[in-house]
Amino acid sequence: MNRADRPPRLVPILYCGTAYASLMLACALAAIWPRAVAGFFYHSWMVAIVHLITLGWITCSILGAIYIVGPVALRMPMPARRSDYVAYGLVVTGIVGMVAHFWIEEFGGMAWSAATVTAGALYVVSRVLSGLRRSSVPASVKLHIGLACVNFVAAASAGILLGFDKVFHFLPGFVLSNVFAHAHLAALGWATMMVMGVAYRLLPMVLPSRMLTGRSVYASAILLEGGILGLFVALVCQSRWTLFFVVIVASGLGTFIGNVAWMVRSPALKPVGAPKVDFAVLHAAAAGASLLVAIGLGLALVVMPLSSWSLRVAAAYGVFGLLGFLAQMVVGMEARLLPLAAWFWVRSTDAPSPHRMRERTLQAIVFLGWTIGVPAVGAGMFLESPLLVGSGAWALFASVAIATVDAVSVVAHSIRRPTVSVLPAA
16 A cells, blocks of 8 residues: 555544544433433433434544545545545534534524534545545445435435424424434434445454455345435325335345355454454444344334333334444444554554554453443333433443543554655555
8 A cells, every 4th residue: 555545644533532522421421410311312412412422423433434444445545635624623513513502402503513514524425425436346335335425415404404493493294203214314324324335345354254245235235225215205204104114224234234144154364463352343243233123123113103112112222223233333343443544554564463452451341331331221211210321321431431542542553653654555
């Protein structure tokens, strides 16, 4: 890999730092005020915490990872420009504004803050779409990532409209149905589609395994995209077709799970120095287990009548879908991506292997915290138990804080060692 094609350093670090700060704040707020979280979930404080996870942790992590995954796995150079720092500033300013305005229930400012986040993220998304045209990765992977970028535009637009609707009240339909439609388009269409596309390139490196190609990779994108677009319309219109599109979404996710299972059954030789117990793989496996739970709860929700019981199921569904699957899948990918990026930033003869940059004891504690925290928060939301929610949130807060320390130590590897002036071509 030439110097011009290697991952930039500062931009992904900025996004990564913002992501960690956002997730720690979300866990701290839930731990300090568990009674505000356990119970009916559609209120301003809860929405603020949710956006700290979805925008602060998941989206910022994705945006930062793009600058690493692009040149390393997607054969798509992403050199940092001045405009990338402007875009980062817009994203951070918008997230801070959204969370603050949600907290004080000032929805006009929240809507303008959402537009600010969108402006910054759209710049990165547009660079990805432009770079995909020149990338040599399989078209099936490009399809996932391209659709994710398009879905981001749609989900962000829907979110901005919902924000202004809180002030001017112009959108038709049931408020919760519109919110659920936006949430699913963002979580499934943007975050999940992007995670799936990147996973098809990263998981073979992480496991390691043979690279999967073929119709099944296309199928996961086509089924998920068709299902989520239909589900969005069905939820907005409160249509009886909701169950049909939920089944299509579940089929797309099931196809992805089946493809991952194929990778697990098709191992490749591990690189020298790779640990026997890989915590990146364990996080990915735990995220997959949460995805199965979320699929089951989501299917149950469609056939249940609206009641206090179904709202409790919906709260648990959100925890396992957002926190257990998407947020923890990001943890697993970051556990491998950040050391790999630090190694590329240095590429000197005395640089440690990416497999040895992480502190194994800290990784074990982080994984234990997630293993305890996600089910505790999910059960607490279902049972409306502040004790369970608070306990799980504290476990997650401790895990994120420890992971932050570990991440800082990884970045320090690239700062303490001088970068070589010439890099050999890959």
